[in-house]
Amino acid sequence: MFREKYMHMNHQIFPDPELMDQVLKSAHDAETRKRKIFRLIPKPVAAAGLICLCISVAAPTLAATSDFAYHALYQISPGAAQFFIPVQKSDDDNGIRMEVISAYLHGNTAEIYIAMQDLTGDRIDSSTDLYDSYSINRAFDSSASCRLVEYDEATKTATFLIMIQEQGSGNMEGDKITFSVREFLSHKNYYENIEIPVDLPSFTAGGRVQTVAASGGGGMYYEKHWNESSADTLVPGQPMKEFPVDGIDLTGIGYIDGRLHVQTAVPNRLENDNHGFFYLKDAEGNDVNEAYGLYFISSGESGRVDYHESVFDIPAEEIAAYKLYGNFVTAGMRTEGNWRVTFQLEREK
Amino acid sequence: MERQPLLGDNCPDHVIRFYSNMVYRLAFARTGSKNDADDVFQEVFLRYVKKRPLFQTEEHRKAWLIRVTINCSKNFWRSWWKRKVEYLEEAPCFETREDADLHHELQQLAPKYREVIHLFYYEDLSVEEIGKILDRKKSTVRTQLTRARAMLRNILEEDCDV
The missing domain is CATH 1.10.10.10 (Winged helix-like DNA-binding domain superfamily/Winged helix DNA-binding domain)
Structure with missing residues (x-):
């Protein structure tokens, strides 16, 4: 009984639309900035007396010294470079070299620079993304992140910064870390704030509806419209030719229960990570975000397809005053391989 | 069993939309005020976008967001401003x-x-x-x-x- 009361009370609490817009805009700005300026966030210069920790290589094999790796590090962060200890451990596969350049520990955080260089072609570019294909195995509870910090056109080398933060109060010293990558995406295409050339009023008739097992969803009014794990969505149609994004199909626009649904499909999404989102612009140019969105998956003979449906709370009789816009990212190339480097964290005496 | 796909580490927008209510309600439960929950909400997702942590499952991502929300709520609660200033409380309707x-x-x-x-x-x-x-x-x-x-x-x- 208390649970029901507590749930009822909480369902009335959600962030204001203005707050959501603000946070989404900040996130989007940060993303855009990250892509346009490959510059390391200024590193805190360690104070005198900082206990310097180094990485020693667990396996005996050392890679040949790679000039590009050191140049990259000094270019990225000359002030912090002095605290990093060279690791010089690399792994080559499929014509691509992954090298752990160097690393250092401070507090409960390990920072590790890793470079990936295409030795045979131009598969690595400034949009190279390891997405979900990399893993960082370590023996302690921690959170980790990996992001591109530098790309050198001349050597076709992308440098990534891995940050591992230990969650507990333990010490990372002596712990082994294995960083591995099994594939990466590159040559990405960014479609930012593009207008989708569709005539929204022509979709005001009710679309064909199906009930699906939703794999997830979100948005301010998501819970009101999601019954356990099932949801009503448009029946996917043929991809619309007007949609200008290669790698994402626009498979439906229509009204269900008085709300505008816009559906996209991404075939083999686990292999390309193509994604995006829609929003509306009213006659005054104000952005209107989706009321909620949901995901569902279809697995047929032609493989897995990931669907996303954006739902807008705009009545059909008012939709003529709105235009459909969106932001999308698609990958142009996917490269597979097996790159793996293991090293051990040790304290420098 | 098929692994539940992540929402897309490379699309913070999806993650923010997906977890917005969870983060906001926890922040509100912890702080008891919409003003404070607003601040915590922004701080949590700001940290998420800055750090872009790696998760192997959605459960891990959810746990991280819960932990950070509570930490941010605690820090906010302890801040000098919070201790010295009393808000005209804005309760939800x-x-x-x-x-x-x-x-x-x-x-x-x-x-x-x-x-x-x-x-x-x-x-x-x-x-x-x-x-x-x-x-x-x-x-x-x-x-x-x-x-x-x-x-x-x-x-x-x-x-x-x-």
């Missing part, structure tokens, strides 16, 4: 008097009790899961839940089967 009363009565509990109540009753996490996320022993979480329930029974002065 609840649909029923019962909801408003429940919110008011919950504010009489200490934040540490409100957070375990929220994670247990709203996020439907087990005592063990709460312990892991909050870095507390299971016995501590169980004790806090028991005490919170007892206090709520006294406050609500009715058999509400807490």
Whole structure:
């Protein structure tokens, strides 16, 4: 009984639309900035007396010294470079070299620079993304992140910064870390704030509806419209030719229960990570975000397809005053391989 | 069993939309005010975008966001500004008097009790899961839940089967 009361009370609490817009805009700005300026966030210069920790290589094999790796590090962060200890451990596969350049520990955080260089072609570019294909195995509870910090056109080398933060109060010293990558995406295409050339009023008739097992969803009014794990969505149609994004199909626009649904499909999404989102612009140019969105998956003979449906709370009789816009990212190339480097964290005496 | 796909580490927008209510409601449960929840909400997702942590499952991402939300709420609670300044409280407009009363009565509990109540009753996490996320022993979480329930029974002065 208390649970029901507590749930009822909480369902009335959600962030204001203005707050959501603000946070989404900040996130989007940060993303855009990250892509346009490959510059390391200024590193805190360690104070005198900082206990310097180094990485020693667990396996005996050392890679040949790679000039590009050191140049990259000094270019990225000359002030912090002095605290990093060279690791010089690399792994080559499929014509691509992954090298752990160097690393250092401070507090409960390990920072590790890793470079990936295409030795045979131009598969690595400034949009190279390891997405979900990399893993960082370590023996302690921690959170980790990996992001591109530098790309050198001349050597076709992308440098990534891995940050591992230990969650507990333990010490990372002596712990082994294995960083591995099994594939990466590159040559990405960014479609930012593009207008989708569709005539929204022509979709005001009710679309064909199906009930699906939703794999997830979100948005301010998501819970009101999601019954356990099932949801009503448009029946996917043929991809619309007007949609200008290669790698994402626009498979439906229509009204269900008085709300505008816009559906996209991404075939083999686990292999390309193509994604995006829609929003509306009213006659005054104000952005209107989706009321909620949901995901569902279809697995047929032609493989897995990931669907996303954006739902807008705009009545059909008012939709003529709105235009459909969106932001999308698609990958142009996917490269597979097996790159793996293991090293051990040790304290420098 | 097929692995539940991640929402897309490379699309913070999806993650923010997906977890917006969870983060906001936990922040509100912990701080008790919309003003404070607004600040915590922004801070949590700012950290997420800056750090872009790696997760192997959605459960890990959810646990990270819960932990950071609680940490941000604590830091906010401890801040000099918070201790020195009293807001004109902006409470949400609840649909029923019962909801408003429940919110008011919950504010009489200490934040540490409100957070375990929220994670247990709203996020439907087990005592063990709460312990892991909050870095507390299971016995501590169980004790806090028991005490919170007892206090709520006294406050609500009715058999509400807490």
